[in-house]
Amino acid sequence: MNIELRFFASVREAVGSSRETLIVPAEVQTVGDVRVLLQQRGGAWAEALADNRALRMAFNQQMTGAETRISEGGEVAFFPPVTGG
Amino acid sequence: MSVRVQTEDFDLSHEVAALRAGQAQVGAVVSFVGTVRDMNDGSNVSEMELEHYPGMTEKALEDIVAQARKRWNIMDALVIHRVGPLEPLEQIVLVAVTSAHRGEAFAACEFVMDYLKTEAPFWKKEQTPDGARWVDARVTDDRALEKWGIRSGNAGNTA
Numbered sequence: 001m002n003i004e005l006r007f008f009a010s011v012r013e014a015v016g017s018s019r020e021t022l023i024v025p026a027e028v029q030t031v032g033d034v035r036v037l038l039q040q041r042g043g044a045w046a047e048a049l050a051d052n053r054a055l056r057m058a059f060n061q062q063m064t065g066a067e068t069r070i071s072e073g074g075e076v077a078f079f080p081p082v083t084g085g
Numbered sequence: 086m087s088v089r090v091q092t093e094d095f096d097l098s099h100e101v102a103a104l105r106a107g108q109a110q111v112g113a114v115v116s117f118v119g120t121v122r123d124m125n126d127g128s129n130v131s132e133m134e135l136e137h138y139p140g141m142t143e144k145a146l147e148d149i150v151a152q153a154r155k156r157w158n159i160m161d162a163l164v165i166h167r168v169g170p171l172e173p174l175e176q177i178v179l180v181a182v183t184s185a186h187r188g189e190a191f192a193a194c195e196f197v198m199d200y201l202k203t204e205a206p207f208w209k210k211e212q213t214p215d216g217a218r219w220v221d222a223r224v225t226d227d228r229a230l231e232k233w234g235i236r237s238g239n240a241g242n243t244a
Contacts, residue, residue, distance in 0.1 A: 009136055009208035010219045054222070056239070061141035063204060077138065081222030081239045084135070084166060084207025085119055085178050085198060 001026070001072050003034070008079035011055070014048035024070075031057050032066025034076050054081050086154075086162050088146040090137060092169040095179055104163050105183050111160050115190035116181040117198050123173035125220065128213040135168045135177070138206035142166070149200045153182070156196065157189040164197065166207065196233055202226040203237040 005020050012018050028037050035057070039046045049055060058077040059068045070076060097118060105111045121133050150162045160183040167177055180197045184190040209220040222240035230237045 006138070008138055008206065009210070054240075058138070058141060058206070061138070061144055063145075077141070079138070079206065080208065080219065082203065082206050083209045083220040083222050084137070084205050085202040 001028075001070070003070055003073070004075040005034075005038075006058075006075060006077035008077065010080045011048050011078050014044050016044065029069055030066060031059050031064055031068045031070060031076055034070065035066065035078065038078075049078060055079070056081060086147070086150050087164070088143055088150065089163075089165045090139075090142050090146075090168055091165065092167060094167070094176060095165045097179065097181075100163060100165065100179060101181055104161055104181055108160060108183060110185060111183040112185045113187040113190040114181065114183050115187070115194040116179065117194055118176055119178040119198075121171050121173045121175050121177060125211060128211075128215065130173060130211045130213055132212040133171045134210045134212075135166075135171060136208045136210070137166075137168050141206050145205045146201065149197055149204065152200070153193040153197050157184070157193045159184040159189055159193045162193065162197065164201070166201075166205070168207070199226070199229040199233065200235070203230050203239040 001024050003022055003024055005022055007015055007018055028034060035049050039049050056079055057064055060075050097116060101114055101116055105114055123130055146164050163181045165179040171177060180194050182190045182194045203226050211218055211220055224240045227237045227240050
């Protein structure tokens with residue numbers, strides 16, 4: 001399955017990328033699975049997306065939890081807590 | 086209803102006039118303007134850069150206004166949020182709400198701001214004498230949203 005990844009703010013800076021297209025293996029079915037898959041890249045990825053880091057996630061541009069299922073062509077985003085206003 | 090994300094500044098008088106133009110049923114207009122402080126968390130701030138998630142930002146703001154409409158009988162609402170580099174004294178955000186009576190407009194305006202602070206995908210980066218830093222989310226903003234019966238976990242989210 002193909003998905004689009006988006007990274008913002010401190011997460012974007014840490015991983016050195018704002019977006020990429022990723023082919024994920026069949027066992028990767030949720031937003032949380034994508035996070036784990038990216039953690040496995042190690043280094044800055046493991047650190048920026050670590051389980052104990054304050055991180056928010058979105059699927060198809062809606063805030064979501066780790067359990068949300070992903071779908072073909074979907075957009076998964078990772079970013080720190082928001083600070084607008 | 087209108088939601089705008091823009092780099093340009095906005096004029097409060099002009100925006101409020103446009104919001105209530107020809108709307109004789111409006112009896113109350115409440116507006117909030119957020120501005121850039123020159124001091125945050127004990128450091129001088131010389132500049133701020135606001136990043137956002139194009140596409141999602143507009144959807145999130147429209148959803149917030151839609152939720153306010155469900156809760157209160159308001160006539161119209163406007164949200165303008167600036168992005169890009171901003172200096173102290175500059176305006177960041179405008180929320181304006183019109184309604185027949187003041188109670189609804191006051192409540193809806195505060196609700197939209199509280200919700201925006203914890204659920205709209207904006208991020209602030211400040212320039213301080215010690216270098217650039219990303220602004221930390223505040224637990225007090227999560228609590229502000231809780232008074233409307235909504236749990237955010239924005240600042241508190243470590244899972």
